Each structure stands twice: as C-alpha cells, then as structure tokens.
Amino acid sequence: MKKILLGTLAIAATMSFAAEAPVVTPVDQCRLALDNAKASLPANAYSAKLTLAEGYGTLSALETIYADDDDSKLIPTVLENCKKYAELAKLQGETQALRNHIAENWDKRAATNRTIEAIQEQIGEARSGKVSDLEAEKQAIKAQKDKLEASKNEAMDKLNALQSQMIQVTKDARGIILSMSDILFDVGRATLKTDLMTSLAKIAGILSVYQQFDVSIEGNTDNTGSEEFNMTLSQQRAENVMNFLVEQGIAETRLTAKGLGMTMPIADNSTKEGRQKNRRVDLVITDRTQKVK
C-alpha cells in the first residue's frame, strides 16, 4: 500500500515538473534559428549577414506582435519568415564557404603548376646536359674510328708497297690478302727462300706497328700430286711462314696457319698459268677492331 502511494506521488511530481518546463515562444524559436545560422557563417559571407540582418528585423516585428497579442494570426507566418531568413543566411554562408574553398584551390593549382614548370625546366636542363655528354662521346668514338681507319689505310699503303711479281696484294670482305707465289718456296718443299724471308720480314715490321691486325696464313696447292701430299705440303708451308713471323717478334696469338691443299683454287688448274696461280700461300690480314664490332 505504501509502495502504491509512493508511486502515485512520484508520477504527480513528474507531471508537475513537466507542467513547469519553460515554454519556447515563437520569439525564442525565431531568435534560436537566427543565432544558429549566425554561428556558422564565414567571416566574408556578406550576403548572408545582410539576410541575417533582415531576419533580426523580422524578430523585432515578431516580438512586437507577440507582446501585443500572443494569439495573433500573424505569428505563424512571421515565425516562418524568420526561419526562412535563417535558412537562407545559412545557405548563403555555405555557398560562401564553398567559394572560399574554390579560391584556395585555385591558389593551390597555380602553385602546383609553377612547381611543375620548374621541374620541367630542370628536366630540360638535365637532358641538354646529357645530350652534350652524348655528343662528346660520339665525337670521341668518331675520332677513334677515324684514327683506326687512317692507321688501316697507312698499313694498306705500306702493304701495297710490297706488291711485286711474287706478291699480289688484294682486298676482299675478309681483309687484305697477300698472295705469295710458290716460286718463293723450293719445289715440292716447305722451306722458305731468301726472297720470301725478306718480304715476310717487311710484313712483320708492318704488323708490329699496326697491332690491330691478325694474320691467317693459308697454304694452297694445284691439283697435281696426291691430295694428301698437297695437304701436308700446304700445311707445312703455312706453318713455316707463321714460325718465321713469330721469330720476327709477332705474337703467336695474332697468327693462325692452315693447309688447304687443292681445295681453294683461284684459277683454272687445267692450264699452266692457272696451276701457277693456285700454288701459293695467302696471308689474310684482318682488322681485329672491326671483327669485335
């Protein structure tokens, strides 16, 4: 019973508090709406501030109307107008905030584009520096190439000077070819004759100056005699030439010797002149620098 009594008293107390809660008048509602809008305005939202001033004017009118007659039919419309002023000011404030942000972003874009231009200039400078480096490198390569070419021509001139009845100097895709007639050898033997040694000594002198040249020594015969004999003879002649050049100070690594027998004729073996031409030792002089390329 006590509990019921206490409960009833509590409900009565709550109802009494509810009844005493402060009444929010239309004037309060208007002021609250305007003050809220005012709080959110950016400093430069001038249109919004003018709108807000109009709103506060409406608030004054509402205060007068409410003071005269708190039941006036005008109050709802004027209160709505007040709220619309607040809404309008808030919207104008938001728009101004957006415009401020837009202006900031334009500034940022301008700064970013200035940075990009500066970077582009730096790229241009870096590239032009590289171009001059590249150009210098190209010039150096060209100079080196020209030097080698001049050296080769010089060597060629000197080798050409060896041209005689016994030594033919020609040039083909492999390089410079010195063809030495077999009259420089004893018949059927591989021993070098004095004339041949003299010519080979001159060739060794040229090769020692022009270190870019390697020499492939190829012994050749005509088709008379057995194939085996010719192969052996050509091999021995080629090796003897090579050994002589080594004796003259040419590095063995620059030289190779091989006997080709009757396999590489350069003339008709059916004639005496042709066979004479086929009996030979060829010195194929190649440019190592060009082989590398």
Added chain:
Amino acid sequence: MKAKLLACCSVIALVALTGCSSSQNAVNRSLGQAEATRSLVNDNKLDASMTSNSYSKLVAAKALKEDGKEEEAQALAEQSELDMRLAVAKSENEMAKNEDKKLEEALRADEERKVLYQSILNKETKK
C-alpha cells in the same frame, strides 16, 4: 464642447487614415517586391516546387490584401519573396558545389602530374 468633440474626432480619423495608408503602402511594397523578384529571377534551373510555392503565396497575399487583411498579406508576400530567394540560393549553392568538385579533381590531376614529372626528373638526374 461640440467644437472640441469635432476636433477630437477629426484627429482620430486622421490618425486612422494615416495608419491605414501606411499599412497599405507597406503591403503594396511587399507585394511589388515579391512580384519583381519572381519575374526577375524566374529561371528553369530553379527548384520548381519552391517557385510554384512562391507563386501560390503571392496569389494568396493579393487575395488577403483584397480582403483588407494588409498585415497578413504583407507577411505572406514577404514569404513568397523569401521562397524565391531560397530557390536562388539553393541553385547558387549547387553551382558552387559542382565547381568545387571539378576544381578538386583538376587539382588532384595537377598533383599527379607533379609527381610524374618529379619521377622523370629523378630518373634523369640519377645517372
């Protein structure tokens, strides 16, 4: 005494007439302003529901004025104008939002370009 009464009545009538005239001026001014706002800023891009609402209120305000309810007519005319101004403000807000968005994208693209050029420069100067 009669003269005093007459004078008194005349003053009251003058005050009433002046008050009436001032109230009429105010409502006319509000109606004119609402009408002018409507015709000046009428645009297809504005919120149609708000502009039609504004027009209805303007018509209603004119009717109230005809009924002699000047104060109510004036308040409603003001509201009609406010609706138009709100429609304009919303439209401007939308435009600003769009511009802001586009600019944000452009700025992002600029930043990406900057990073790209910076990486090119780093490569060029690395050697």
